Amino acid sequence: TGNPMGGVINGNSANGNFTMSLNNLSAGTYTLTMLVGRGNNYGAGNTSSFSLDGTGISNISASLDDYSTGSGATLNGATVTGNTHTGDWMVVTYTFDVAADGTQLNIQSQGGSGSINALALASVPEPATASLGLLGLGALLMRRKRA
Template identity: 90%
Template sequence: SYTSGTLVTTGGGSTGITLTTGGLCCGGPGAMTDAAAKGSALGQDNKFYDVFGQDMTTGNPMGGAINPIGSANGNFTMSLNNLSAGTYTLTMLVGRGNNYGAGNTSSFSLDGAGISNISASLDDYSTGSGATLNGATVTGNTHTGDWMLITYTFDVAADGTRLDIQSQGGTGNINALALTSVPEPATASLGLLGLGVLLMRRRRA
């Protein structure tokens, strides 16, 4: 298990959030690549670039994947620590680039104290994954180039909350995560109002 330093936003700003892997790092052969993710069951391609903006093997000599190999019953928990109160989406790409544990299925879900209103969508998946969505749990084969792209939406009740990402069974790697804070409608409305006032002042000037 490894806990990261403080994560930053895409713009480089500090978030105060850290990541605890709770699993083992996978070498390059186990990580998904852009080429492996071309076999979309929904006719989509370029999942790494479209969703995450880069090839997920970039910047990590070990391949950039975490898997549950070596943990009891193939189950493990990855955590995002110190979330602030609010609503979030979490997009996750899971899958394997090599033939380890073929025939096994993996399921993924979220939980945690202070986490509520969890929903999930199965955005895309490989034709061989047999991916299914049951409530907020996504299950499928994640081996030999098979993969699933999942987006969760959830609420955090208070600052300092920990979100647990659960993986059960099989040997499905978690290759990439993208966490986004969803602005509250009232905040967005105030932003628009402020812009309107600014425009009015400029016109009067």
């Protein structure tokens, strides 16, 4: 979680652009959910855009899960844009694939006063892994029933 005045990560450069990198991801499918917004007037009237990239990152999709009315949030492909100042906010979830172990994911914020207040990265289990877990659970239940 971030602080109400600015967020955990925010752009302090003259143009408001910044990149946050998450390193050493393992191969697989992931979801990344972010709450972006700002609790003060810094950069009022400026829009911020958020997107993902990285070598070995593919199949990036985004969903705009929730947002404040004042944000004017929009989703264009995998880029989310909105006014994230004066208490306005957006919640976005990205889904993406990582091709190889050791991959770096870059979270881009461009323009305005974009601030990331909270984020959650989760690995999506492969269907084979989930099926194997259910098979094991079924075997344990069958064994218990016979005993």
